Structures are given as structure tokens and as C-alpha cells.
């Protein structure tokens with residue numbers, strides 16, 4: 001799997017200075033859809049990082065046998081692209 005090598009350059013055309021990692025959702029103006037989407041992407045990336053850490057083979061807290069990789073889901077890819 002190749003996931004985390006991508007640098008995401010997305011930003012809102014109307015609020016070019018909005019950075020969800022720095023500003024948080026509180027800085028979104030007027031419920032801007034695109035800023036909310038950027039915040040969604042940021043929060044999802046944090047969850048993804050947490051999941052990847054959890055899957056780290058140096059952690060032995062996973063007692064279950066490895067689950068097969070999930071089927072290809074184009075919606076998830078569209079979040080990153």
C-alpha cells in the first residue's frame with residue numbers, strides 16, 4: 001500500500017489562508033463548504049495516521065489474525081486526490 005507519500009495542496013479559493021491544521025474548524029467563515037471539506041480531509045488524515053500506528057507490527061496488541069485488505073473504494077481515493 002502506498003498512502004502517506006502524497007502532499008495535499010488543497011485550499012479554499014475564497015479563504016486562501018484557511019489551514020485546518022492550524023486554524024481549526026472555528027476559523028471557518030459562514031459555514032463555507034470547501035473549508036469544511038478541507039477540515040474533513042485534515043481530520044480524516046489524523047484518523048488515518050492513528051490507524052496506521054495501530055497497525056504497526058511493533059505493536060503486539062492486535063491478537064486477531066490479520067484481516068484482508070478492504071476492497072477498493074473509489075470514494076476514499078477521491079478524498080485524497
Ligand SMILES: [Zn+2]
Nearest residue numbers: 012015032035
Ligand atoms: Zn472557504
